[in-house]
Amino acid sequence: MTIPVKKYDVKKGLEKYMPSLLRLIGNQNISWTSINSGLLNHLQKVRSELKESGESEIIKETTFYSFLVGNTQGKKETAPMFDFFETIFSELNERLSDKELVHLHKMVKFVLSNFDYRYLNFIGELATLNAYKSTGKYSLLNIEEKIYSKKGVRADLFMRRVSDKREFLVEIVNIHLENRNLNDSSKIKHHIESKLKLKIDKTFFESPKREIYIQPVVWIESLEQIQIISELYRKKKIAMDNVYVPMCYMTYQLSNGDYEHRFEYVTTILEEEQKKGNWISRMLHGISIKKR
Template sequence: MNLVKYNLLNYIPELINFIGEEKFPWDDVEKKFNRKINQRVSKKNGDSIVIEASIFDQIISIKKGDSDYIGMIDFYNKLFYQLKLLLNQEEKKLILRTIKNLLVSFDSKYLNYLGELSALYQLKRTNNFILLEVEKNLPNGKSIDFDMTIQDPKMRVLIEVINIQINPKKVENNANSIRRFINGRLEKKITDKKKNLIDNWNIHLVPVIWGGNEQLEIYHEYFKTNSPDLPLSYVPLAFLTYYDQNGNYFPKFGSISTLFDS
């Protein structure tokens, strides 16, 4: 069996179950993985290899006995399990390319694709969105993550997921600073997507914030009473792993405004 597929089957079996019998470029994913490993080996310093963030790095760390990523791996399994239940067959086929991009991103950019899939899950679980197209091309040469239909009220919408990785050194527990930062990122994204568009396209922005628990809690407190100022922008989503006194982990993904609520 393809080595990449074998490892995913052992650690993220729901991803394999989601793909099922669909045609998927497993050999291409493994080839890119091996190429990346060889690049790291050629650049290693002494006996150590610099570890970057990716799904496979997390699996390797768990194999070595590191429990830091167990919650994240559990989240992947739950995400693909839920997507399998929520998406119809045509919708499943539409996101196979996103899954491939997730698997061949061997650095922190994998969070962009994970954010897209996680945001899609949040939309689909409302039972009000139908996925029509992924990476919808616009007349200006730009693309939008999801072309969707809202069933009630009946309307066509374009959904763009904007992933925001928080720099812990720059997070200020200050409402004005948070407002400026979030609004700035959203305005930059929508300006870029609408550049040179003649018609007023109905583009909705779904922010996904990635960061440590301490930083996320600051944003949680802000968004409990605030929303993005930009029209058609959603309250950000975020991922968090809880640990209880016994060391048990509880991964959670959802609106940052309720993320720390019990």
């Protein structure tokens, strides 16, 4: 007897559990058939791996869908980051004009079509844009803008400063410290610098069309890592031309059970740390998959 293959409708799930993400897409074209097929293939691979392991459960790295499904099942461990995603998407809908929103489907597509930890890189891009827009100082002109006339290199964000109309490009580099057990200043410094130098080598050539800057986003697993990175930048032990101070993410759970999310520069994110509730100490980067 052949067991019918279960079909998935990602758009329908988002309509019910995360409509703010769909509003970012708006009327722009996105291949839901391709996304549904990608999710199905991913889940089939996970089930095959679980079966071949002979174990009752295995640990797999989280994807965007881990948090979407976790929310539908009421899992406490996925709730903080699901709320973080929902907050970013809702705030972007409020802060971006209709003219700016038409570009967002390009980023959203990558969030939905990456079935490993790399989805987080595109969350980092959306969160960075949201942080810039929160200042009221910048407008978004384009996503994936060409940097050079004769090269295929592109920058994540094409921005304009409101005050003087100055246009510039921002390339975002996501640096992952979570699950690496890096709590030594010299090792963290080396890791960050090596990632930045690699990005610089791939991004900077002669005669760019506009000024270009690199915005690091560091995904951390402990307060100690934030403190170390903050100290490195405050003392200028990491300093590179055209590279901004890194941004990072952390979430507090307040006494009433609500979450307060912070995504900002590593040198300022801990300024009010003592006034908050319990910091949710670790990002969820692995999730248990069990036999049914």
